[in-house]
Amino acid sequence: MSPLTAIAIKRIRRARLLDRDGLFRIDISAGRIAAIEAEPEAEAPVAPSGEEIDGGGMVVTGCLVDPHLHLDLAYSQDLVGPNESGTLREAIGLWSIAKATISAEDTRRRAEKAIRAEVGFGTGLIRSHVDVASNAGLRLTEGVLAAREATRALCEIDLVAFPQDGLTRDPGALENCGAAIDAGVDRMGGIPHVEATREDGLRHLDAVFDLAMKKDVGIDVHIDETDDPNSRYTEALAAKTIERGYQGRVTASHVCALASYDEAGAQRVMDLIAEARISVVTNPGVNLHLQGRYDRYPKRRGLTRIVDLLARGVRCAAGQDCIRDPFYPFGNGAMLDQAWLLAHAEHMSRPGQIRQAFGMVCEMAAAVVGREHGVEVGKSARLVVHGAGNIQELVRLRPTPRGVLFDGIMTAGASIGGRG
Template sequence: MLDLILRNCTLTDGRTGIDIGIEADRIVAVMPNLVATAGETIEAGGQLVTAPFVDAHFHMDSTLSYGLPRINQSGTLLEGIALWGELKPFLTQELLVERALAYCDWAVAKGLLAIRSHVDVCDPRLLAVDALLHVRDKVKPYLDLQLVAFPQDGLLRAPGGLANLIRALDKGVDVVGGIPHFERTMSEGAESVRILCELAAERGLRVDMHCDESDDPMSRHIETLAFHAQRLGMQGRVTGSHLTSMHSMDNYYVSKLIPLMHEAGVAAIANPLINITLQGRHDSYPKRRGMTRVPEL
């Protein structure tokens, strides 16, 4: 007796007329003409059955806020960060929850059932943190929402950045985030990576750091992130997001960097939609595309 059988499914490999048997939330049989009974049977009618889509990098605290308080005139990341800073004083928990829930409805309707969202922790009120923790609980029956404590204005650059991030983790945020390239100096950025990785290791948490979202080939915090992941034995628990400076690095240096990332078990999350829009804004010609080195990685 199975819990659920999906009848007459088409799979991503092209097979059709397939039955899928599920017991205790696990797939236990995939075959045509499955002979079994189940508590529930769903006729798929030959439609595609696939794993859900995953959005591995999102900012749900700023979703559906285009044009607030104004439109980004330069199209650059730095103006975008400045705009978010202008908007923060006018945020309310109610509006944050309302917009986030609206987005979650859209996501689930399109088959997107897992989202990792960064949430800004530099507002000492932690309004966005409280709002998205509420949203995470509310959507739990149908959407896996994982939250990253993200010091948007810099862990060391923003007053109280580290204290606020720790408060967010204490409230139940899942992942430790960072933005080393936004610190005041390269050395401060490297120090923020060390502090955050050690904090995550101490608490047994994952790390997902905005890293080197820049056109500057000398922005090399991913190297530091890989070093600390390896040093602290965090293989498989650390991610570098964006990594756009890699599009401007020379091949020789990258031939060293990628093996270091592999040794440290550091994952890479490319964000093509946003980075091909934001990056290369200071270029005349040739214009860089703003993507990390996806084929090599």
């Protein structure tokens, strides 16, 4: 944090709020939103002051949220070498070799760089998976926990213990999951579709629930991350969620295969997801990039059925997933880019749908991560002063934020008191 950005902000003037008409003044006290009052449209520009931000009629929202990231993988592409086929399978193989020797300190450095990059684009809450495969041990966990500690004043990080190479195929990973949770990781992850057989994948899901329930933590599993219509773990996840009484505590990440099911099967599975109150996270950039790799033409887009899930009231969010690693050579941590990509890939072009796409990297994503969020009196002042005056321009232009606040403290942006 530069001295310029470590300032406690007391007020944002001339702010525009989504879903409300007019301009507003937002008062901040002790890191929380203390008051929101209407201001006249003709209000003059605010005089420079170290504690006030002039919103200038631009949109102010709750901080952006990345509900699915791999901080331990970030910027690891140079450590690993190129993914020649571009497939998920080759990426998992490359990473599996590399992580056997990557140190905790190297992981901390790369993870911290990724957190700071995301904060610069307005992110204040990240859920990250952390690889606890047996050949990684807890080194990557240690590095990511240290990065979380070092950036506590900038961003909240929710962590998931992730057995990237499976639980049956990689004996030892389950014990590491338990140890990672004991060390401070917040929830249990999984990836049933990497197991050798369908039966092993189902056993994998049972082991995920057993450990999560023993530790009393939520679940976020990578699931059906493939175009293969025979990959049917999401329905098993939903059925087990209901059977175990875990409704509302489970997130299904990726769920790509759902887009390849026939219509009757897909409708049935989506009803089950809604009944189990499972949240769904799509990763637009990475899903577009990694899926469809075995198609000639036409090539599938790889994203799950977000529009249909939203219509059922399923909580959905969009994640960055990867930043310059063996899975994805792109990625910069700008969550507005993910909203923009999602809107394209899922045909979310009507005004209400553009608003939904934004919500999937903002308040709905926060709900998926289990956090209260928004520009409301009493809530934490984790806010972004954007560089656009309405939702369509915000998603179209994806401007760098004028100001990013974490609990009332300016953490990024240059627009303090009209100086920016």
